[in-house]
Amino acid sequence: MLIKRWFGSLANRAVALVVGVIIVSTLLVTVAGFLLSRSELEQQARSQLETIAALVAGELDEKLALRLNALNHVAQNLTMSTQALDSRARLLIRRQTALQHLFDAVYLIDAKGEVLAEHPESFRQTGLDVSGREYFRRISSTLTPVISEPYISNYQDKPAVMVAAPVFDHRQRFIGMIGGAVQLDGENFMEKFINLQIGRTGYLGVATRSGVTVAHGNGVGAMAPVRVANPVLRDAMEGFEGTLQTRNGEGETTIMSVQQMTQVPWFVAAVWPSREAYAPITRTIDTFIWILLVVILMIAPLALWRFRRLMAPLKVLGDQIRERHLGMRSDPVDVSGGTEIRQVAEIFNTVMDERDEVLMSLAEREAFFRSLTRSAPIGIVQADVLGRIEFANPAFEAIIGRPSEELTQTYLSARVHEADRGAAIAGWRQATRNQAVFRGRFRLESREPGRLIWGDVMTAAIETPEKALGTITVVRDISHELEVEEALRDEQQRAETILGVLQEGVLMVDTEGVIRYANDAACRFLGVEGECVLRNFFQLITINAEERNLTPQEFLDGEDLDSVYVTLENTAGDSFDIDLTMLHIRRGREDERLVFVLRDDSDRRREEERLSWEATHDSLTQLLNRRAFSASLIKCLGEAGRQEVRSVLMLIDLDHFKPVNDEGGHLLGDDLLRRLADLLKESVRQSDTVARLGGDEFGIILPACGLARAEALAEKIRANVEALRIEQDGRSFGVTTCIGLTELAPDDNGPREALARADEGCYLAKSRGRNAVVVVPSPPAG
The missing domain is CATH 3.30.450.20 (PAS domain)
Known part of the structure; x- marks a missing residue:
């Protein structure tokens, strides 16, 4: 509460603004400087780490190469027989003074993996079988110098790395190997690099790509597994080189630079905690903050004194405005102080003058409004801010059925039916609060008992910029419209x-x-x-x-x-x-x-399709009937003049069909006709027309067929009909055919001429003893 009261003063707000501007400006400068300095420091730290990692990796490569070359040189000078190697092993090892200075231990091992001699002899490894070691398997299989993966040596179970070279006899056969062991936690060249510190808490680490720690400057022992949860280390095991920001095992943000080695599948990791790398900029920011506090303590009191002097005329102006508003002062307020304060005083005096004029104008308009609404055809009601009726025109009196004297100073909501009153009051309040027009339909109570009037009601607030004066409501009787x-x-x-x-x-x-x-x-x-x-x-x-x-x-x-x-x-x-x-x-x-x-x-x-089909088909055989056959024949005759190969008409008359009906019955005859219909349809093309012309007579139209092909088809049909037999009660029934053929000629005047020729062929076939095909040629073109 005290803080809120303090900020109620414009002078105090101005002081707070000045201090705030100083703080924000300082923060912006600080943040910008911090970001720029941090970027520069980060670049320097990355460059420094990359240099350290590269130098360490390069020097380790040189140290390992020196030892590998020295071993390989000694191995090349040990060319002798297996027996000589076995008998002179101790003497040969004692002579390798140079190797003894380069390695913690030197071994001579035969082709079977047995240690023949060692230095120093206090390690007591002579006679030990190392054929299962990774370095022996590699050197015996590749016959090339190797640097082994880290392993736990048999001497005091210490971690070590073996550098070895193969030994050959005069025939270049593998007879053994000479190796030098470097203890990873011993006093040798590895210790020099691992104890190297970066800053106060930064360190170096060496690990193999297979995930085994070779050396670690942060207290992690050799042979420990690499922390693969770290994405940078995981990528380094896959050959990554570079510098990235990451987190160590304790969750602390660090900068890590990775450099791959060339002599062995190892990598060097240089690690520097970010807090230490960026420590200079942190100290700078702390100093800057103290300076900022001192500046604020000096400027704030001075600014407060000055702003209160500037705001003194404004307080005087406020007192005069309050007196004028309460009616205690009739003269305009004094104009004094700064330019802004004088401008406020002048505006206030102008507003007060205009207010007096507006009040006089409102009085005149109210008188005009009342005279206008009295003649309006719809109900108009004016109410105060509490909802009490101040004026109702005659149209509203007629709707309610009550005179204006009874309505004045009563609540407008009391005219609404009880069931709709709650919704009406809530809507009016919300419209007044939101300065919007409210519209709704409500039942209104009239003087007549049991009679309700439906009204379309619209209410708007009457207000000035200073305060609300009430509401104006328009009511229209919509009872008949609703009916x-x-x-x-x-x-x-x-x-x-x-x-x-x-x-x-x-x-x-x-x-x-x-x-x-x-x-x-x-x-x-x-x-x-x-x-x-x-x-x-x-x-x-x-x-x-x-x-x-x-x-x-x-x-x-x-x-x-x-x-x-x-x-x-x-x-x-x-x-x-x-x-x-x-x-x-x-x-x-x-x-x-x-x-x-x-x-x-x-x-x-x-139904139409069924009737159409029945009109053109034979119901027993499902073939076309005579009417459809004649229509198809007429169409084919019309195309005869345009065809290179002539169409052929074939009439088929059955022989001895009546005995089948008489002796086998009509059902057997019908069955025979259906089978014959199927035979005819199967014998012709899809484009050909097959029809039952009535009784035991059939017709076929063969468009663009040619007489020779038609005659061959007719012979086939004749033979197939003759072979068709139906068995019933131990008896066999069948028929033969007389077939008449004729070409459709362009000179045919109609279907009758062609039918007559084909029919003549049928009669000729019957006269020749039946079961025959007869061709009747068309007349020559006239």
């Missing part, structure tokens, strides 16, 4: 009920194709489960008429449709034969609608 709306809703419900039970689909869409109404039958046609309103009608279906898809624009621009037969396909893959009716409603207007009536016409179309 008409209720009747319309009943009619609409009745219409929707009727449409819902219709089998025809009825739907209404707008000009964009969006469905505004659809009954259940229409939704089924559209293949939509549940409600299909607001879906796009033209996206749900495809309408095809006369082998052409109708577009949405054709429906919009075209005339009304009445009973048009179309095919409707929906997105679910269903297809319907539809009798379509389409009507335009309010055509050309913004709210234009299209009404579609969809009647399922599938049954009627199937």
